[in-house]
Every structure is written in C-alpha cells, then in structure tokens.
Amino acid sequence: MKEGLTLFSSKYDWEIRPNKASSEQIKSLASDLGISQLVAQLLINRGFQDPDEIKHFLSPDTSDLNDPFLFNDMDKAIERIESAIAENEKITIYGDYDADGITSTSIIYETLLEIGANVTYYIPNRFKDGYGPNADVYKQLIADGTKLIITVDNGVSGYDAVEVANQLDCDVIITDHHELPDKLPNAYAIIHADLSPNYPFKELSGAGIAFKVATALSDEIPQEKLDLAAIGTIADLVSLTKENRALVQFGLNVIHLTERPGLKRLVKRNQVKIENIDEEDIGFKIAPSLNALGRMGDASQGVELLTTTDDQIADDLAKQTEKQNEERKTLVADLTEKATEIAESPENTKRNTLVINGRGWHTGILGIVASRLTDKFNKPTIVIGEDPETGIAKGSGRSISGFDLFQALHDSTDLMDAFGGHEMAIGLTIQSNNISQLADNLEQVATSQDIDCTKKPQLKLDYEVSADDINNDLYDDLALLSPFGTDNEKPAFAIKPNLLGSITIIGKTKEHLKFDIIGKNSKVGAIDFGAGQDATEIRELDRNLKVAGTIGKNEFRGRTNLQVMVSDLEVAGSVILDKRTNNLVAQMFEEDGQYLFFNPKLMDKLSRYLNANSEAQLASDFVAKNDYKKLFVVDCPPSLIDLKNVIKESNNSQITLYLFKPHLISNYGMPKREQYAKLFKFIKFHNNVSLRKHLKSISNELKINQNLLVFMIKVFNELGFVTINDGMMNTVASPQKQSLSSAVVYQRRLQEIEIENQLINLNQNALINLINEMQD
Incomplete structure (x- = not known):
C-alpha cells in the first residue's frame, strides 16, 4: 500500500436481517418438517409460519398450479381459438423480443400447431417496430390473411392497434402480465391476472400466462412446455413464490429430458451441463443469450431455435445466437467504458x-x-x-x-x-x-428531493458466519430453498475470514478477482467479478476484510468445490500496517494522524517533523480522537501491556506500526554464568581501568561481545561489585553477596528482550494477529 493511499471502502452499507423467530419456533418447525434449524429460521424470517404452506414451498406439486379457467375471459378466448381452428382461420401470435416474449410465443405456437391450427408468429423488431402492439404491423398481418391475433407478453398498452384490428374485422386476444393502463384495449378477450378477481396468483410472467392458456387448450398440464415456462419465468424476474415457484421447479426437474435440439445446443454452447442446469444457469447464461437476439436485431430466430425439430437448423441457430450474444457483450463493454468516461x-x-x-x-x-x-x-x-x-x-x-x-x-x-x-x-x-x-x-x-448520492446502497445479509462454517452441509441445507430469485433471494452471508489468500486477477482483461477465504481449519474459494482493479489494496488488507456473498459450487477440471460469489468486501476493525524499522526519516511523519511515542525524549526530538494536521502524544497521556483516522506507533513500548492499553483505547481506522528500535539486544541475549565469572575474575585483579580506553581490549581479552560486556559492568556497578567514577572502574573489596537477577538493569534487559521477541521478531502475520487480538 502506498503512503497516504485512501482506505479501502465497501460498495454497500451492510445490514444483517433481523431474526423474527424465537429459538422455540425454530426448533419446533425444524423438528416437525425434518429440516435444519438454519433453514427453519430462514423460512420464518421470510414470512412462512404454516407447516403445510412450507411443505408446498419446499416440495411443490400439481395442486400448486391454479385452474386456468379462473382467469377472466379464458373461456371466451379458448372458444374463439377453437373456432378459428375449426374454420381454418389464420392465427398470428404477436410476441415480444425478450426471453419471456420468445418463450411465451414458443409455448402458444407449439400448442396451436399440435391441435391443428393454421398458425404463424410475429416478433416485433425493437428498432423498427418498437415495444408492444404496432398498428402498422397489425395492418400488414391482417392484409396477409390473419383473422385472429393472440398477443403474448404484451398487448394491454395497445389500444390503437386493437382498434385498427377491429376495424379490419380481425379479433385480438390479449395475454399479458404488465401494468394495466388507464384505458384498456377493446379486445375480444384479455387474459390478465389483475382483471381476474378469482385468480389467486397475480405474479405470473408472460410465459406463465401463455402456459395457462396452453393448459386450457390442452385440457391438461402440458409437461413438454414446462422447460419453456421455467426459462421465461426466471428470465422476467417475477416473484419466485407459489405458482411461479412450482412452474420453475417442475421445469428444472424435466429440462434435462427436453427433446428440443435448439435448447440442447444453446445450453451446451453456454458451457452448461443440461443434467445439472439450475436457475442461475438460466438467469445468467440462457436468458441473456435469448435476450441478445432482440437487443441486436431479429428475435424471431429465438422462437425458431426453441421450436425446431431439425438438428441442423438447431445447430445453425444456436451458433448464430452465441455469436449475437458475444457481439452484445463486446458492445456493452465498449459503450460502458465510453459512458463511464463521460460520467x-x-x-x-x-x-x-x-x-x-x-x-x-x-x-x-x-x-x-x-x-x-x-x-x-x-x-x-x-x-x-x-x-x-x-x-x-x-x-x-x-x-x-x-x-x-x-x-x-x-x-x-x-x-x-x-x-x-x-x-x-x-x-x-x-x-x-x-x-x-x-x-x-x-x-x-x-x-x-435532496437525494444523497454519496450514501451507499444497502446490502441485506441473512447471517454472519466464520469461514469454517461454510461446508457441504450448509450448502445442502440452503439448496432446499432453491430455486432462488425475486422474493426468494439466495441466502447471503457476512463472512469473517482469518485471512484472504491466493489473491489472483483473472479474466481476459484482468477484471475479476479470485481468492481463498481462509478460516482456522478450512478454506473456501471465492470470486469477485469486476474487482480486479482493487487487487493491490486487497492484498494489503488480506487480514482485515470481511466478505459478503452467497454460497455456490464451481466445477473445474472435473472437480466440484464450494465457491463464494462475492457481493462486497468491507474493512473489519482497524487496518494494521507493518512498517517496522530501525531507522526513522522525516518522510515517515508527513501523513495526517496521531503519532504515538513511549519515549518522551524521542517525541521531543521528532515532533517538529509533524504537519499542522497531526499530533504527537505520549502513550501515558493517550486519548483516542475521532479527528484522526490514522494512528502511528512510532517507537517500541517498554512492555506489551503498554501497547495493549493504547490499541484497546484507539478508534482509528488505520494503525501503522513503526515500532522503532535502533538496536536489538535480543540479537545478543543475556550473558551466561561463565561470562559473569570471567568478568568478576578480571576486575578482581584490575583497578583504575579506563572504560573509555580499554573497553574494546577487555572485550577481546575476555572474548565477550562488547554490548554484553557493557551490560554486565552495569549490573556489577548496580550491585556494588565495582565502582565507576569518571569512566574509571575499580573493584570493591568484599562486596555484599547478591543475585545478579536482582539488579534493576538486569530485569530491564529481560523485559526489553521479551518485548522484542513479542513485537520486533514476530513475522508479519503473527504481529497483525496480535494487534487484532488487542482490539477485541
């Protein structure tokens, strides 16, 4: 980390969701349903109380699919469609260019083909036709012989287009789920949940509505359309509860059995194994590929891709879809870069x-x-x-x-x-x-409105866990709540690691970050998309970051491992920077902050180097101040307790440890007993020794390091074994017997060696762990 670098900041304000459940409720529900207490707590926090409702949530069955004839106008619509089929009238399905619209169109198109209809489809072009019913297109469709138009995933906003159709003697059946306008079209029938007081679920997607129409036409649940209903429902980000959850669950259960060659090839080209496909694969890979068709040009080939039975056509269309999606990704990246520069x-x-x-x-x-x-x-x-x-x-x-x-x-x-x-x-x-x-x-x-754009958006998390809590048992428990989506979000966690390790930048343009979240006994991989530019800071803060994210699995080279999908990183506690030194220079005092000294003389000497926005304080007088984000511990403390008292009191977001000590006495240690004996024998036979002149020669003669020798003479002097006046050392006849360890200078040296071993001689990881423990 460079000197003065701005402290790392999270993208979001984190909030752990409050627990709405008592321990008794959690235990009771877990016992009744045979689920873990964690899953029970999550369910209660998400508004589930009734065991029967929870059973249907965890294991939907066909009773969760409502009767399609509860929709207003469903009888009328089915009667008109059957009449058109009987009279061989041309029916055109008017769809939409997103994934929901493509799957909706495919569901109705296939259903009508199967029951003998004269049917075709039209997907409007985003750039030429715009969204929703287009009166000019309606005119052309009617001119081409269409007698009945069925809209899917659109239509309620098409008042003018429906008027044109009525004038040209063409009926329009609208199936839609978008917000109702003030003035409804004068359509032959409108199938919409908000117009159907008897229909109990209001959150179906366009594909969900289309599936209900297909069910009504088939007079049974069209099992072979469940894959399309699931894709459309996931893609449109509607509420994944109740009937939608059932549709998606059923679709995921059977999608691996699909006989659609186009879907199989699309899945394969997105590097997804169809036997393991889940809602995330659909939401982040399959749906964006389908959406890319409408974003880049003509989405009608999406319907052909999903409905064709020809393997070669399917292969060609899947290739085209993949190409369009790759072009879309490149365009998005380029335009995002240009727009960001302007922003x-x-x-x-x-x-x-x-x-x-x-x-x-x-x-x-x-x-x-x-x-x-x-x-x-x-x-x-x-x-x-x-x-x-x-x-x-x-x-x-x-x-x-x-x-x-x-x-x-x-x-x-x-x-x-x-x-x-x-x-x-x-x-x-x-x-x-x-x-x-x-x-x-x-x-x-x-x-x-006084909006505050400096305020971070909120990130809601379900639990705070340690890195060691993340294991396969936890993953399996959470999987019971899948499929995840709107109103049933994937559980998110705040994770406190001991360390982030193996921090690596990945991706074609080095835009992503991969690392390990390391606990006391285990580790789990993690990936943070778009965080590659933060790698330098994150490496510096590898012991000071909490991770927010969800738990998934990653398959690589045939091995499947747990992986955390990172939503955000947040600094936990004070950032500890190890800058230990035996040499202080003026540049080390340029940053704003509190500079802490244990030695008053050193503080007096160095205070003049501080700028006007900084302050020098003695440890004995230390007071934490909110004005300073940074604390610099300049010199080495006399004891660990002296440092701990300061660290515990501090509220600084960054602590830099200089721990200045010019010479380490631990390099020399304490003298041995025989060395004391040598010195005692020497002074017994030598008087009037000038230490200034002869210290080095005495050191050589006794073969005792000069640093140790000076210390030993100080011990002898304190205990009265010698006298020292004006640098002249003389022996004392018949000195009083005393233990060497009773000397204050002896005890002080022991303490110095101890603090050096506790602070100076530690490796960086151990030092940072020690300071973090002092903060707790």
Whole structure:
C-alpha cells in the first residue's frame, strides 16, 4: 500500500436481517418438517409460519398450479381459438423480443400447431417496430390473411392497434402480465391476472400466462412446455413464490429430458451441463443469450431455435445466437467504458443524476449500460443513443432506491416523443435538441428531493458466519430453498475470514478477482467479478476484510468445490500496517494522524517533523480522537501491556506500526554464568581501568561481545561489585553477596528482550494477529 493511499471502502452499507423467530419456533418447525434449524429460521424470517404452506414451498406439486379457467375471459378466448381452428382461420401470435416474449410465443405456437391450427408468429423488431402492439404491423398481418391475433407478453398498452384490428374485422386476444393502463384495449378477450378477481396468483410472467392458456387448450398440464415456462419465468424476474415457484421447479426437474435440439445446443454452447442446469444457469447464461437476439436485431430466430425439430437448423441457430450474444457483450463493454468516461467528467461528477448521450450508440444495449452506471456511481442514470441522420434519440434509464425515476420525468413528457416505465426503469424517445433540457429538469427534481448520492446502497445479509462454517452441509441445507430469485433471494452471508489468500486477477482483461477465504481449519474459494482493479489494496488488507456473498459450487477440471460469489468486501476493525524499522526519516511523519511515542525524549526530538494536521502524544497521556483516522506507533513500548492499553483505547481506522528500535539486544541475549565469572575474575585483579580506553581490549581479552560486556559492568556497578567514577572502574573489596537477577538493569534487559521477541521478531502475520487480538 502506498503512503497516504485512501482506505479501502465497501460498495454497500451492510445490514444483517433481523431474526423474527424465537429459538422455540425454530426448533419446533425444524423438528416437525425434518429440516435444519438454519433453514427453519430462514423460512420464518421470510414470512412462512404454516407447516403445510412450507411443505408446498419446499416440495411443490400439481395442486400448486391454479385452474386456468379462473382467469377472466379464458373461456371466451379458448372458444374463439377453437373456432378459428375449426374454420381454418389464420392465427398470428404477436410476441415480444425478450426471453419471456420468445418463450411465451414458443409455448402458444407449439400448442396451436399440435391441435391443428393454421398458425404463424410475429416478433416485433425493437428498432423498427418498437415495444408492444404496432398498428402498422397489425395492418400488414391482417392484409396477409390473419383473422385472429393472440398477443403474448404484451398487448394491454395497445389500444390503437386493437382498434385498427377491429376495424379490419380481425379479433385480438390479449395475454399479458404488465401494468394495466388507464384505458384498456377493446379486445375480444384479455387474459390478465389483475382483471381476474378469482385468480389467486397475480405474479405470473408472460410465459406463465401463455402456459395457462396452453393448459386450457390442452385440457391438461402440458409437461413438454414446462422447460419453456421455467426459462421465461426466471428470465422476467417475477416473484419466485407459489405458482411461479412450482412452474420453475417442475421445469428444472424435466429440462434435462427436453427433446428440443435448439435448447440442447444453446445450453451446451453456454458451457452448461443440461443434467445439472439450475436457475442461475438460466438467469445468467440462457436468458441473456435469448435476450441478445432482440437487443441486436431479429428475435424471431429465438422462437425458431426453441421450436425446431431439425438438428441442423438447431445447430445453425444456436451458433448464430452465441455469436449475437458475444457481439452484445463486446458492445456493452465498449459503450460502458465510453459512458463511464463521460460520467466521470468534472461537470457530471458534481451532478446528482446522469444523462449520458452519444451519437450512433446501439440502442439495444442502453438499458444494460444504464444499469451498470447506476451501480457504479449510485446515481439515477439515463443513457441515450442519438441517430445522427434523423435527430431522433432513444434512451433507457435506471434509478436508485428511494428515487422514482418515472415520476421525476413526468413533468418533462412534453420534451419526449414517447415515454414509459416505472419507478426504477424507464424508456424514452426524444429529439436530440431536447436532451439537454431533459437532463436539467431531472437534475432539478433530484436536487429538490435532496437525494444523497454519496450514501451507499444497502446490502441485506441473512447471517454472519466464520469461514469454517461454510461446508457441504450448509450448502445442502440452503439448496432446499432453491430455486432462488425475486422474493426468494439466495441466502447471503457476512463472512469473517482469518485471512484472504491466493489473491489472483483473472479474466481476459484482468477484471475479476479470485481468492481463498481462509478460516482456522478450512478454506473456501471465492470470486469477485469486476474487482480486479482493487487487487493491490486487497492484498494489503488480506487480514482485515470481511466478505459478503452467497454460497455456490464451481466445477473445474472435473472437480466440484464450494465457491463464494462475492457481493462486497468491507474493512473489519482497524487496518494494521507493518512498517517496522530501525531507522526513522522525516518522510515517515508527513501523513495526517496521531503519532504515538513511549519515549518522551524521542517525541521531543521528532515532533517538529509533524504537519499542522497531526499530533504527537505520549502513550501515558493517550486519548483516542475521532479527528484522526490514522494512528502511528512510532517507537517500541517498554512492555506489551503498554501497547495493549493504547490499541484497546484507539478508534482509528488505520494503525501503522513503526515500532522503532535502533538496536536489538535480543540479537545478543543475556550473558551466561561463565561470562559473569570471567568478568568478576578480571576486575578482581584490575583497578583504575579506563572504560573509555580499554573497553574494546577487555572485550577481546575476555572474548565477550562488547554490548554484553557493557551490560554486565552495569549490573556489577548496580550491585556494588565495582565502582565507576569518571569512566574509571575499580573493584570493591568484599562486596555484599547478591543475585545478579536482582539488579534493576538486569530485569530491564529481560523485559526489553521479551518485548522484542513479542513485537520486533514476530513475522508479519503473527504481529497483525496480535494487534487484532488487542482490539477485541
């Protein structure tokens, strides 16, 4: 760590969730259900009390899937679809370009094909058609012979498009789960949970709604569509509770049996073993690959990929999907770098909000970039891509907790051509010349609300554990609560290691950090994505960091090991820096802080080197002061207890140990009995010895180190065996018999050797451990 380096800081404010359960409740529930007390406590803390409800949560069954005909208009919709099939009317499924929309479309498309429908599908293009129903597209579909349009994962915002369809004698059935508008479309039927008072679960994804329609059409649970329902549900980040949890659990149970060649190849290209696939593989690999299609261009090939039965077509489409996803990753990385540079400009650094725009920026990835900037700077952020030819710009925004971005832009709608979203995320279309005014308006709203962008976002953790608590038994206990997701987050832990070891930078651009969390008896691997730039500081603080993260498994070269996925790192206690020295120089006193001395003469001599923002204090007068983050222990204490009294009292976030001692007497130790005998015999026959002149020759003659010899003479002098006047040593006739160890100078040397062995001669790890123990 460089001198004066800013202390490492966590990204979040950590909060351990309060325990809502009594020990009696925990024991009772654990006993009744045959689960560990940890799992029982987690369930209670997450709002579960009823054993029967918990049984269904841990092991869903088909009774957790609600009757699809409880949906309002489901009867009407099914009747119309069956009529279209009987009359061989052309049906077009109008989907959406994200993973939820692609899987929703695939579910309904396959179902209708299987029951003999004349069916096709249309996935709108993000750049050409925009989101949701497009009236011009509807006109074209109807002109091509469509008599019934079924929307999936969209539709409730398409009032105008439905009016066009009605005028052209085409019925529209809407299946959607998005927020209802003030004015509903005049559709033939609308299947939406919020319009269905009898339907008990309101959190289905687009794929979940599509699955319910498929169930109603098939008059049974379509087992072979569970894989798609699970992917769509996970991808759309809906609540993973109740019916959604059942759908995902069932889908994960059967996905390894899928007969979809496209899905098999997509899974393989994402380096996932289909027999072990879980919700994280889908959420972080499969879903982003499908989403990349819509972000980069035409998402309709996603439906073909998931529904084709041709192995060669499946292989070609999987390759194309992987290529699109890799291009998406590269674009995101490049644009994030450009946007970050703009965000770090002096002007933007002063702002509470960020509106970052650029010419020709790919509009399909703006939401991802906005999200990354929001995470990095903790500011509401809008990223806008301008079309230099048309002057039209499109943007996506992401917010921080406590700031409603949708409402903040409500009074600026006159500046925008299109605008939508919710509290945490928005999308907009705007003329380039209005961007500056929009940015100023947003900043004014943020300023008026007095948002504090310097305040760290909160990280909620379930437990605090030691590194030794992390083992396979804990992992297996936690796995009972999976699949994890929204409203059933993966349990997160604050972990206090003894040490972080094997700290390594990894990744193509060295952007990630890999290390071991080491306890007293065991260690576990950990990975911290995006923390590569902190490697130097983390190595310096390897004994002073707590780790926040979740527990998973990592397979490498055929071996599977536990691994902590790191969310954050936090300094625990004071940072101890070992700067022990036998030579003090002026540069060691340049930093602001408290400089602690045990030797008053040394303090008087060195105080003049301190700057105006520092203070010298004697250990005997030490008072902890909040004004100083750093404490410098300048010289070596006379005893360990003297140092402990200071360390225990201190509240400094950094303690630097100089422990200055110019000469180590422990290098010479204590004289042996025969050496004392030699000196005693020498002084018995020599008087008027000038120590100034003859000390070296006496040392040579007696073959006793000069340092030891001086000490021995001091002991003899104190005990009255010799007298020393003006540097002349003389023997004392018939001295009083006394133990050598009774001399004060003898005891003082023993104490000096002891403190040197306790502080100066320790290795760095042992020294830091000792100081940490003093703080407890």
